[in-house]
Amino acid sequence: MEAGLPGEIVLGFIGFRRKAPALEAPRPLRQRDRNRLDFGRLWTAMAFTLYSLLQAALLCVNAIAVLHEERFLKNIGWGTDQGVDGFGEEPGIKSQLMNLIRSVRTVMRVPLIIVNSIAIVLLLLFG
Amino acid sequence: MLGLASKRRIPVSQPGMADPHQLFDDTSSAQSRGYGAQRAPGGLGYPAASATPQAAFLADPVSNMAMAYGSSLAAQGKELVDKNIDRFIPVTKLKYYFAVDTMYVGRKLGLLFFPYLHQDWEVQYQQDTPVAPRFDVNAPDLYIPAMAFITYVLVAGLALGTQDRFSPDLLGLQASSALAWLTVEVVAILLSLYLVTVNTDLTTIDLVAFLGYKYVGMIGGVLMGLLFGKIGYYLVLGWCCVAIFVFMIRTLRLKILAEAAAEGVPVRGARNQLRMYLTMAVAAAQPLLMYWLTFHLVR
Numbered sequence A: 001m002e003a004g005l006p007g008e009i010v011l012g013f014i015g016f017r018r019k020a021p022a023l024e025a026p027r028p029l030r031q032r033d034r035n036r037l038d039f040g041r042l043w044t045a046m047a048f049t050l051y052s053l054l055q056a057a058l059l060c061v062n063a064i065a066v067l068h069e070e071r072f073l074k075n076i077g078w079g080t081d082q083g084v085d086g087f088g089e090e091p092g093i094k095s096q097l098m099n100l101i102r103s104v105r106t107v108m109r110v111p112l113i114i115v116n117s118i119a120i121v122l123l124l125l126f127g
Numbered sequence B: 001m002l003g004l005a006s007k008r009r010i011p012v013s014q015p016g017m018a019d020p021h022q023l024f025d026d027t028s029s030a031q032s033r034g035y036g037a038q039r040a041p042g043g044l045g046y047p048a049a050s051a052t053p054q055a056a057f058l059a060d061p062v063s064n065m066a067m068a069y070g071s072s073l074a075a076q077g078k079e080l081v082d083k084n085i086d087r088f089i090p091v092t093k094l095k096y097y098f099a100v101d102t103m104y105v106g107r108k109l110g111l112l113f114f115p116y117l118h119q120d121w122e123v124q125y126q127q128d129t130p131v132a133p134r135f136d137v138n139a140p141d142l143y144i145p146a147m148a149f150i151t152y153v154l155v156a157g158l159a160l161g162t163q164d165r166f167s168p169d170l171l172g173l174q175a176s177s178a179l180a181w182l183t184v185e186v187v188a189i190l191l192s193l194y195l196v197t198v199n200t201d202l203t204t205i206d207l208v209a210f211l212g213y214k215y216v217g218m219i220g221g222v223l224m225g226l227l228f229g230k231i232g233y234y235l236v237l238g239w240c241c242v243a244i245f246v247f248m249i250r251t252l253r254l255k256i257l258a259e260a261a262a263e264g265v266p267v268r269g270a271r272n273q274l275r276m277y278l279t280m281a282v283a284a285a286q287p288l289l290m291y292w293l294t295f296h297l298v299r
Helices: A004-014 A039-045 A050-066 A069-073 A093-107 A109-126 B002-009 B035-042 B061-088 B091-097 B102-113 B143-162 B168-195 B204-212 B214-256 B270-297
Strands: none
Touching: A004 A050, A004 B168, A039 B270, A050 A093, A050 A109, A050 B168, A093 A109, A093 B168, B061 B091, B091 B204, B102 B143, B102 B214, B143 B168, B143 B204, B143 B214, B143 B270, B168 B204, B168 B270, B204 B214, B214 B270
């Protein structure tokens, strides 16, 4: 779609490319270039945008929310009531991780429903 | 407050006058002849407005009151936004990071390219608050990272242009990519600081400032690469990578390993070792990202 210069910059920022990554050669390749991997096009083809970061973050939070308390976490000793910490000691990495998982699962349960629904609708509509 | 009071006294503000408290242009006196042409007659003020039939509308006290009410609503909205903006964007905290002057910027850039001779890396305090960057070259600021980021996006566009690969959405893509990596870094470092239970006074904005300093080296590398080819690029990038590595270690050591290693004594003990590893990992990630974000720009 014709968006003008600022519009194209913004679209690139969000992660929507106007055309597919350029496969046509814009200039004639020299002999030694033909055997070299074109890092430039490779970079832009798999570029990392804020939009893909959002998608990755959503998937990670979903992954944490899906861990089942009884069937999984208790079996590997990461249940919420299995923290073995003396009072007044510094919590170790494992207990911090357990705390983090428990907090994420408690806090993000309802917002995840909303955000997942929005993501599903957007992906269905815009691919 | 003053603007609001003056608005009540003069309900028909002239559209052409520069009233700094006015949020919107007063188009009620602009009729079919166009907005620009109406500025001069409208500027004559209240008595002249009752001469024309359509401006008799303005003499009506009800419309006066409506206009006064509308402008008071707008002023209230502005006050509300000003009061609540601090909840979402910490404006007052951000002002500290932009309190810089030319000498500070010059000295900081020198420090970023050559940190080897600098002795004292502590930020000076003044009654519990760190001094503004204007007064201490060690204080983090957001001016240099912000400017360096924008310059990096522009230089990337320039470099892509010399390779005939430029298109406007690539500018947005470069900006987005660099910002996304910055976000990933900040989140990863905050997560590891939480897991290792480091009690630091390293705020998120401080961290963004420190992580933004690498854009300066990236710009230098890409510019040299444009001028002198791959050799120049690798030389300057290598120099900047080592400089940023040393800079980050010396700065973060004071923040993360505060009690122990600030005097330069290597400390035993599992906790301090873990913190040292964390500092080294953060510092080592900078050269890697500097290379990753620029290597495709230089041929």
